Amino acid sequence: MTVNQQWLTATRPQGQPKQSDFRWNVATLADPADGQFLIRTIYISLDPTNRIWMNGTESYLPPLPLGEVMRGVGIGVVEESRNPNFAKGDIVQGFLGWQKYSLSKGDGVMKLPKLPVPLTAFFGLLGHIGLTAYFGLLDITNPKPGETLVISTAAGAVGSLVGQIGKIKGLRVVGLTGSGEKCRWIKDDLGFDAAINYKTANVPQALKEACPKGIDIYFDNVGGEILEAVLNQINLHARISVCGMISQYCADRPVPGPSNLANLIIKRAKMEGFLCSDYGPRAEEAFTQLIGWLMAGKIKYKVDVVQGLENAPNALGKLFDGSNAGKLIVQVSPE
Amino acid sequence: MTVNQQWLTATRPQGQPKQSDFRWNVATLADPADGQFLIRTIYISLDPTNRIWMNGTESYLPPLPLGEVMRGVGIGVVEESRNPNFAKGDIVQGFLGWQKYSLSKGDGVMKLPKLPVPLTAFFGLLGHIGLTAYFGLLDITNPKPGETLVISTAAGAVGSLVGQIGKIKGLRVVGLTGSGEKCRWIKDDLGFDAAINYKTANVPQALKEACPKGIDIYFDNVGGEILEAVLNQINLHARISVCGMISQYCADRPVPGPSNLANLIIKRAKMEGFLCSDYGPRAEEAFTQLIGWLMAGKIKYKVDVVQGLENAPNALGKLFDGSNAGKLIVQVSPE
Numbered sequence: 001m002t003v004n005q006q007w008l009t010a011t012r013p014q015g016q017p018k019q020s021d022f023r024w025n026v027a028t029l030a031d032p033a034d035g036q037f038l039i040r041t042i043y044i045s046l047d048p049t050n051r052i053w054m055n056g057t058e059s060y061l062p063p064l065p066l067g068e069v070m071r072g073v074g075i076g077v078v079e080e081s082r083n084p085n086f087a088k089g090d091i092v093q094g095f096l097g098w099q100k101y102s103l104s105k106g107d108g109v110m111k112l113p114k115l116p117v118p119l120t121a122f123f124g125l126l127g128h129i130g131l132t133a134y135f136g137l138l139d140i141t142n143p144k145p146g147e148t149l150v151i152s153t154a155a156g157a158v159g160s161l162v163g164q165i166g167k168i169k170g171l172r173v174v175g176l177t178g179s180g181e182k183c184r185w186i187k188d189d190l191g192f193d194a195a196i197n198y199k200t201a202n203v204p205q206a207l208k209e210a211c212p213k214g215i216d217i218y219f220d221n222v223g224g225e226i227l228e229a230v231l232n233q234i235n236l237h238a239r240i241s242v243c244g245m246i247s248q249y250c251a252d253r254p255v256p257g258p259s260n261l262a263n264l265i266i267k268r269a270k271m272e273g274f275l276c277s278d279y280g281p282r283a284e285e286a287f288t289q290l291i292g293w294l295m296a297g298k299i300k301y302k303v304d305v306v307q308g309l310e311n312a313p314n315a316l317g318k319l320f321d322g323s324n325a326g327k328l329i330v331q332v333s334p335e
Numbered sequence: 336m337t338v339n340q341q342w343l344t345a346t347r348p349q350g351q352p353k354q355s356d357f358r359w360n361v362a363t364l365a366d367p368a369d370g371q372f373l374i375r376t377i378y379i380s381l382d383p384t385n386r387i388w389m390n391g392t393e394s395y396l397p398p399l400p401l402g403e404v405m406r407g408v409g410i411g412v413v414e415e416s417r418n419p420n421f422a423k424g425d426i427v428q429g430f431l432g433w434q435k436y437s438l439s440k441g442d443g444v445m446k447l448p449k450l451p452v453p454l455t456a457f458f459g460l461l462g463h464i465g466l467t468a469y470f471g472l473l474d475i476t477n478p479k480p481g482e483t484l485v486i487s488t489a490a491g492a493v494g495s496l497v498g499q500i501g502k503i504k505g506l507r508v509v510g511l512t513g514s515g516e517k518c519r520w521i522k523d524d525l526g527f528d529a530a531i532n533y534k535t536a537n538v539p540q541a542l543k544e545a546c547p548k549g550i551d552i553y554f555d556n557v558g559g560e561i562l563e564a565v566l567n568q569i570n571l572h573a574r575i576s577v578c579g580m581i582s583q584y585c586a587d588r589p590v591p592g593p594s595n596l597a598n599l600i601i602k603r604a605k606m607e608g609f610l611c612s613d614y615g616p617r618a619e620e621a622f623t624q625l626i627g628w629l630m631a632g633k634i635k636y637k638v639d640v641v642q643g644l645e646n647a648p649n650a651l652g653k654l655f656d657g658s659n660a661g662k663l664i665v666q667v668s669p670e
């Protein structure tokens with residue numbers, strides 16, 4: 001028997017997620033039955049999409065019932081195994097949930113390959129973040145050298161990678177983010193051509209100055225007013241990769257969309273949504289390329305590691321108030 | 336010298352276009368100079384996009400200044416020519432404007448081929464209508480047999496063709512239109528599988544009943560609330576061909592877009608705008624196919640011919656109050 005600690009869903013959040021939307025639970029976990037193995041969670045990944053899961057509505061995953069362990073992608077280590085495919089000491093990734101221990105039969109859990117990168121890179125550079133950035137830019141928008149790429153939440157895990165991939169592909173890259181410090185990071189450290197602090201700038205005006213040749217590609221993580229401003233400045237045959245609409249995840253009523261979607265007609269432009277999970281079969285292509293670029297010093301990634309499972313609910317809020325940069329991760333136990 | 340009659344733009348319209356937005360003008364036209372030819376307008380095409388042209392704003396064509404001849408696509412006959420490429424009696428099509436006569440050097444004017452169809456078919460079936468319906472459906476959405484296609488303004492010139500092409504391609508076709516009579520026409524005469532009167536129906540509920548397997552393709556001529564209802568019912572990998580947003584053309588302030596664009600992510604769907612003018616180089620492919628289908632009795636088209644140039648401004652309003660069906664044309668002079 002193992003003593004487990006976990007966060008259960010307690011209420012449907014109103015607005016940004018708060019600690020009171022969760023309930024801390026201590027429970028005992030049986031020993032692994034035949035075919036099962038015990039995983040100790042090391043890291044859990046916090047992502048804007050977690051807020052979607054907390055609603056009681058159908059989305060790309062089934063709604064998460066109240067009173068259950070909060071859904072979350074985790075990295076863990078196998079501590080005990082009665083499953084021939086998983087051995088003690090294996091490092092695995094999957095939907096481990098917001099808890100210290102879990103039992104698995106292996107469904108939806110995969111062993112991580114041994115790579116010359118820290119374990120946190122599987123969240124910060126590879127995994128769902130890498131798939132999202134790599135295919136969301138390259139597959140959905142098919143960029144050509146010299147084009148102008150605009151990215152919202154550009155200092156986030158996905159946005160910061162998208163911008164660096166854009167630079168490798170010869171694009172002019174303009175990022176929107178929420179603080180002067182994050183603007184400096186994406187411009188000075190990551191090599192973006194321009195950075196806009198959307199909290200202080202006049203966004204339409206700043207976009208006009210940063211994109212003198214107009215906008216060919218928009219990698220959208222936010223929707224809302226920034227999408228509207230971008231749509232007013234798109235070029236002929238522009239492509240909008242719709243990765244997220246974080247401006248709407250915490251709204252307690254429907255938020256109207258942009259009033260200028262007709263620009264899609266005038267500019268013969270497209271908006272296309274995608275999910276990284278569809279690119280699982282092509283993961284090796286993305287990860288090989290990303291690791292190659294990392295080794296060659298062409299891309300960097302940043303992780304923001306919050307210590308302690310008990311701090312997960314408050315940490316999640318950082319994704320919605322603009323206070324985090326890079327990949328937000330909670331460390332649950334030692335590597 | 337020729338006495339000309341024309342409608343000039345007088346004011347920027349508020350809401351639906353009205354006769355008072357135009358000014359009737361009688362002027363004299365000089366005889367053709369060397370290289371010029373005189374065209375007598377026979378028909379002018381009235382289209383929702385005319386309302387866009389009347390705004391003073393940049394769109395896919397330059398803004399139309401006030402006090403000039405209203406822009407319009409026309410079919411005419413050459414009455415006098417001092418241009419070696421155009422002879423008296425040639426039937427031509429181009430931006431002739433809302434006027435009885437015009438002088439041209441041939442720029443943007445093309446001779447119509449001799450085809451076994453009435454002259455009005457160049458507006459009702461071929462020309463910009465045919466290009467829009469054919470490529471807007473087949474090129475933008477790549478339909479597969481068995482998929483469900485929804486069309487707004489389904490009894491309009493474009494929508495009625497799109498639906499019939501959809502049936503030829505093996506789709507389930509559902510049309511939205513604004514009267515019981517138009518519903519009967521698209522269902523009984525054109526072979527749509529279902530028709531919804533959006534003025535009387537609960538649109539989300541009616542769509543659910545008419546599309547039991549969800550919506551794979553939406554051919555959007557209106558934007559607004561119907562787009563929002565459709566986005567709530569799209570299937571995985573749905574395609575939205577954005578042809579028009581007529582719900583917004585007459586608005587005197589920006590109309591918010593759909594609140595559920597994030598469904599593009601959840602359903603990995605795309606919205607793509609297009610303009611028929613981009614398909615000029617592939618016109619022969621579309622027209623050959625459309626005429627073949629017409630001859631084989633597989634498609635029908637309807638023209639709504641209003642007599643007299645003087646009635647053009649009032650006729651234009653029919654496109655915005657839902658009172659026309661088929662292709663709206665003004666006859667300016669006899670064939």
